[in-house]
Amino acid sequence: MEIANIGEFGLIDRLTSELKPKNVSTRYGVGDDCAVLSYPDSEVLITTDLLMEGVHFDLTYIDLQHLGYKAVMVNLSDVFAMNGTPRQITVSLAISKRFTVEDIEQLYKGMRLACEKWNVDIVGGDTTSSFTGLAISITCIGEASKEDIVYRNGARDTDLICVSGDLGAAYMGLQLLEREKSVYYSQYDDLQKKLALAQQEGNQEKISNLKSQLSNLSMPDFSGKEYLLQRQLQAEARGDIIQKLRQAGIRPTAMMDVSDGLSSELRHICKQSGVGCRIYEKQLPIDYQTAVMAEELNMNVTTCALNGGEDYELVFTVPIGDHEKIQEVDDVHLIGHITEQKFGHVLVSRDGQEFELKAQGWNFSADASEE
Amino acid sequence: MEIANIGEFGLIDRLTSELKPKNVSTRYGVGDDCAVLSYPDSEVLITTDLLMEGVHFDLTYIDLQHLGYKAVMVNLSDVFAMNGTPRQITVSLAISKRFTVEDIEQLYKGMRLACEKWNVDIVGGDTTSSFTGLAISITCIGEASKEDIVYRNGARDTDLICVSGDLGAAYMGLQLLEREKSVYYSQYDDLQKKLALAQQEGNQEKISNLKSQLSNLSMPDFSGKEYLLQRQLQAEARGDIIQKLRQAGIRPTAMMDVSDGLSSELRHICKQSGVGCRIYEKQLPIDYQTAVMAEELNMNVTTCALNGGEDYELVFTVPIGDHEKIQEVDDVHLIGHITEQKFGHVLVSRDGQEFELKAQGWNFSADASEE
Numbered sequence: 001m002e003i004a005n006i007g008e009f010g011l012i013d014r015l016t017s018e019l020k021p022k023n024v025s026t027r028y029g030v031g032d033d034c035a036v037l038s039y040p041d042s043e044v045l046i047t048t049d050l051l052m053e054g055v056h057f058d059l060t061y062i063d064l065q066h067l068g069y070k071a072v073m074v075n076l077s078d079v080f081a082m083n084g085t086p087r088q089i090t091v092s093l094a095i096s097k098r099f100t101v102e103d104i105e106q107l108y109k110g111m112r113l114a115c116e117k118w119n120v121d122i123v124g125g126d127t128t129s130s131f132t133g134l135a136i137s138i139t140c141i142g143e144a145s146k147e148d149i150v151y152r153n154g155a156r157d158t159d160l161i162c163v164s165g166d167l168g169a170a171y172m173g174l175q176l177l178e179r180e181k182s183v184y185y186s187q188y189d190d191l192q193k194k195l196a197l198a199q200q201e202g203n204q205e206k207i208s209n210l211k212s213q214l215s216n217l218s219m220p221d222f223s224g225k226e227y228l229l230q231r232q233l234q235a236e237a238r239g240d241i242i243q244k245l246r247q248a249g250i251r252p253t254a255m256m257d258v259s260d261g262l263s264s265e266l267r268h269i270c271k272q273s274g275v276g277c278r279i280y281e282k283q284l285p286i287d288y289q290t291a292v293m294a295e296e297l298n299m300n301v302t303t304c305a306l307n308g309g310e311d312y313e314l315v316f317t318v319p320i321g322d323h324e325k326i327q328e329v330d331d332v333h334l335i336g337h338i339t340e341q342k343f344g345h346v347l348v349s350r351d352g353q354e355f356e357l358k359a360q361g362w363n364f365s366a367d368a369s370e371e
Numbered sequence: 372m373e374i375a376n377i378g379e380f381g382l383i384d385r386l387t388s389e390l391k392p393k394n395v396s397t398r399y400g401v402g403d404d405c406a407v408l409s410y411p412d413s414e415v416l417i418t419t420d421l422l423m424e425g426v427h428f429d430l431t432y433i434d435l436q437h438l439g440y441k442a443v444m445v446n447l448s449d450v451f452a453m454n455g456t457p458r459q460i461t462v463s464l465a466i467s468k469r470f471t472v473e474d475i476e477q478l479y480k481g482m483r484l485a486c487e488k489w490n491v492d493i494v495g496g497d498t499t500s501s502f503t504g505l506a507i508s509i510t511c512i513g514e515a516s517k518e519d520i521v522y523r524n525g526a527r528d529t530d531l532i533c534v535s536g537d538l539g540a541a542y543m544g545l546q547l548l549e550r551e552k553s554v555y556y557s558q559y560d561d562l563q564k565k566l567a568l569a570q571q572e573g574n575q576e577k578i579s580n581l582k583s584q585l586s587n588l589s590m591p592d593f594s595g596k597e598y599l600l601q602r603q604l605q606a607e608a609r610g611d612i613i614q615k616l617r618q619a620g621i622r623p624t625a626m627m628d629v630s631d632g633l634s635s636e637l638r639h640i641c642k643q644s645g646v647g648c649r650i651y652e653k654q655l656p657i658d659y660q661t662a663v664m665a666e667e668l669n670m671n672v673t674t675c676a677l678n679g680g681e682d683y684e685l686v687f688t689v690p691i692g693d694h695e696k697i698q699e700v701d702d703v704h705l706i707g708h709i710t711e712q713k714f715g716h717v718l719v720s721r722d723g724q725e726f727e728l729k730a731q732g733w734n735f736s737a738d739a740s741e742e
Contacts, residue, residue: 027414031643032523033452033627034416034513043398044415045405046495048510050463054502081404092421092508124417131425137463137508139419142405152403256404272402 001101011101012127015108019122023087025143026121035123037088037141043149045086045142047078053133061177062233064103068110070235071136074259076118077237077312079142081257083150086239088123089115092137094130107136118239148251150316155254155273159317159338162252164241164331166285167262168301171308172293173225173232179297180220187217227289235312242314244329252316261307264359265315267345276343279336279357282350306347306357372472382472383498386479390493394458396514397492406494408459408512414520416457416513418449424504432548433604435474439481441606442507445630447489448608448683450513452628454521457610459494460486463508465501478507489610519622521687526625526644530688530709533623535612535702537656538633539672542679543664544596544603550668551591558588598660606683613685615700623687632678635730636686638716647714650707650728653721677718677728 003011016030028036037044049071051057057067072089079086091111095104115122120140191214198206222229238257245252254273256265262284270277284305294301317338318326326332339346345357374382387401399407408415420442422428428438443460450457462482466475486493491511562585569577593600609628616623625644627636633655641648655676665672688709689697697703710717716728 028522033449034418034455034511036453036520037415037417038517039410039415041411044408044410044512046408046459046461046510046512047405048461048463048495048497048508050465050497050499050506050508052465052499052501052506055465055500078404082407084405088417090417090419090510092419094421094423094426094506124419126419126421128421128423129426130423132503135421135423135465135506135508137419137421137506139417139461139510140405141415141417146409149407151399 003095003097003099003101003104006101008127011104014101015104015127016122021121021123022119023121025087026123029121029123030125035088035090037123039143042143042145045079045082045084045144045149046139047075048137048139049075051136053135059134060181061174064106065110065113066233067136068107069114070110070233071138072111072114072120073235073237074312075138075140076114076120076239077235077257077259079140080237080239080242081255081314082142082144083148083242083252083255084142084144086118086120086140086142088121088141090139091122091125092127093125094128094135096130096133099134118237150252150255151272152254152256152269153272155269155275155317155338156319157275157338157340158320159253160320160323160326160334161266161277161279161315161317161336161338162326162332163258163262163285163313163315163335164238164333165311165313166287166290167258167311167313168294168305168308169228169231169287169290170235170310170312171304172290173228173230174310175297175299176222176225176228176293177232180222184217184220188214191217225289225293227287228293232310235310237312238314241329241332244332248325248329250318250322250325250329252318255314255316258311258313258315259309261309262311262315263306263345263357266357267359269315269317270338270341270345273338274341276339276341276345277336277357278339278343278346278348280348283333283335285333285335374466374468374470374472374475377472379498382475385472386475386498387493392492392494393490394492396458397494400492400494401496406459406461408494410514413514413516416450416453416455416515416520417510418446419508419510420446422507424506430505431552432545435477436481436484437604438507439478440485441481441604442509443482443485443491444606444608445683446509446511447485447491447610448606448628448630450511451608451610451613452626452685453513453515454519454613454623454626455513455515457489457491457511457513459492459512461510462493462496463498464496465499465506467501467504470505489608521623521626522643523625523627523640524643526640526646526688526709527690528646528709528711529691530624531691531694531697531705532637532648532650532686532688532707532709533697533703534629534633534656534684534686534706535609535704536682536684537658537661538629538682538684539665539676539679540599540602540658540661541606541681541683542675543661544599544601545681546668546670547593547596547599547664548603551593555588555591559585562588596660596664598658599664603681606681608683609685612700612703615703619696619700621689621693621696621700623689626685626687629682629684629686630680632680633682633686634677634728637728638730640686640688641709641712641716644709645712647710647712647716648707648728649710649714649717649719651719654704654706656704656706
């Protein structure tokens with residue numbers, strides 16, 4: 001169904017009619033000029049992200065439900081990275097006419113699934129039209145007691161540096177999708193050209209043969225690489241790590257989520273804390289599939305792990321006195337330690353050489369071309 | 372300067388380096404995964420808007436500083452419409468390469484001016500690239516005590532319907548800009564064609580004459596219509612009305628800001644409150660310039676006032692017992708009253724005829740064409 005058939009208010013009604021607030025802090029959700037929240041006993045955390053089609057996502061790789069899920073998860077991840085609990089989100093969408101009502105319902109379904117996983121309420125937003133593709137802006141509101149909040153600026157000399165899960169897999173998943181897409185489209189183009197030729201010639205046998213080849217042309221087999229795809233297409237915010245740290249009685253001194261890449265995030269923590277860091281290549285958690293894929297693509301797997309981004313893991317520091325406790329926490333890896341600022345940002349390679357950790361933050365020149 | 376020269380982090384540093392929080396509720400602003408706010412004694416209000424170039428604004432009409440100002444004001448307006456006080460905003464921008472660092476600083480300057488006017492802190496956001504123009508997403512956080520919050524659903528039979536300021540002028544301002552733009556461009560095109568011809572002919576006298584005409588071609592004189600332009604280009608949120616109502620001891624029973632148009636907003640209030648309404652054409656506050664412009668364009672001024680939108684005035688209802696008090700409040704106009712639901716939504720024309728108030732909400736088909 002075209003969105004024009006039901007209009008803005010009709011679309012909003014369809015998307016929001018089933019939303020039932022679950023949090024006591026959600027006093028009033030969708031349906032007025034503002035949502036109304038109540039946080040008498042804790043601090044309010046706010047984070048926001050704007051995702052643009054063509055820049056942050058490519059709908060030839062990711063379906064709308066996964067996209068909705070991911071768009072929410074990356075925001076929840078920021079709240080977890082403050083050691084907080086996400087409670088509400090607002091969702092703003094700008095939608096071009098190419099999308100149907102059913103498309104947007106798929107997108108919303110993914111968002112709802114992500115919210116249900118962490119008991120988060122959708123409390124408002126904005127739905128509007130766009131001339132060019134899809135834009136998604138999500139704001140997440142969370143809470144934490146004042147004492148619990150973990151900033152980026154609390155890392156101290158000798159603190160241990162930890163990271164959850166593994167690194168570089170989401171980036172490898174993206175490389176895989178890009179490679180297979182280009183293979184697929186080159187085969188597709190090739191067959192289409194041959195078909196056009198056969199149709200000019202009027203060669204019926206050739207035509208039916210080529211049509212059958214075209215219909216059998218499917219996206220390639222990703223077996224053995226499922227984990228990479230999952231990491232790219234189904235981001236998960238690590239609220240489970242936050243819960244485990246609490247259970248273990250550990251409060252990180254500094255924490256961030258890994259969105260731009262470990263190197264970049266560690267440099268942020270060091271800058272804001274006025275310290276240096278020293279991490280060890282051999283300690284970096286890297287999945288087997290990530291390593292195999294890097295090998296296949298002739299890329300340096302350590303560089304991918306350090307700078308790939310989109311891991312949505314947590315990088316955090318804990319006092320050295322928590323050494324034993326942290327080793328007991330499942331899926332957390334000790335990768336190095338904080339130093340005095342003068343020692344800089346050091347990566348110690350497998351063969352013992354020292355390298356400067358470089359930030360490769362996201363850059364305008366790299367991923368946007370002139371309109 | 373091109374944004375690529377300083378990158379994402381460089382741009383964010385430039386935009387946010389001067390931001391100093393002014394509100395006690397702002398515990399921590401820009402610079403971490405989340406902003407941290409504190410609202411122990413009041414409810415938290417949240418509203419968000421997403422503005423897309425080509426849909427919500429046209430940079431041939433509005434400069435970036437005014438656009439930034441307006442983008443903030445429309446969000447503050449939503450917080451005022453809940454009878455709240457705006458305290459913080461987050462700002463997300465998606466920027467194509469056509470914009471320079473200086474452009475974005477202009478946009479931010481407008482945002483800062485709007486924030487300074489209402490003592491609001493910019494506490495976070497997101498800055499990213501776009502393939503196609505500019506997208507602006509702003510979330511505003513405000514506060515109100517539980518007892519003060521005014522929803523849309525509190526209007527009761529016999530309540531008086533009031534509206535602040537005047538209606539239809541912002542819409543007339545847009546019509547004016549569109550008309551003058553098309554006149555300007557048709558003259559410009561005409562001269563350019565003549566110039567090309569003269570250059571082919573090599574007629575130096577003609578060339579210099581046409582060049583001089585081109586350089587003297589300026590945007591037209593808007594004298595006598597300044598108010599319409601101001602209403603379109605420099606939206607103001609009516610926090611002053613909220614303050615005046617408080618001073619007068621008046622708490623509205625229902626309230627909204629007028630963004631889509633008075634008809635649409637009144638229907639929302641009636642629907643959510645389970646009531647009807649009856650308003651009088653002759654009571655609608657319309658500025659002289661709006662009326663003159665409607666006449667010039669051969670449009671019905673009442674339709675413009677009811678459905679033009681972008682007024683950012685407040686429409687609200689008060690108990691009939693406040694009749695005398697409300698008449699004392701400057702720049703507030705009584706336009707009708709609430710009825711039982713069965714009487715519907717009625718506009719009484721100057722000659723006493725009754726019409727159904729039609730909603731002309733914003734519609735996908737009307738303002739977005741296929742990409």
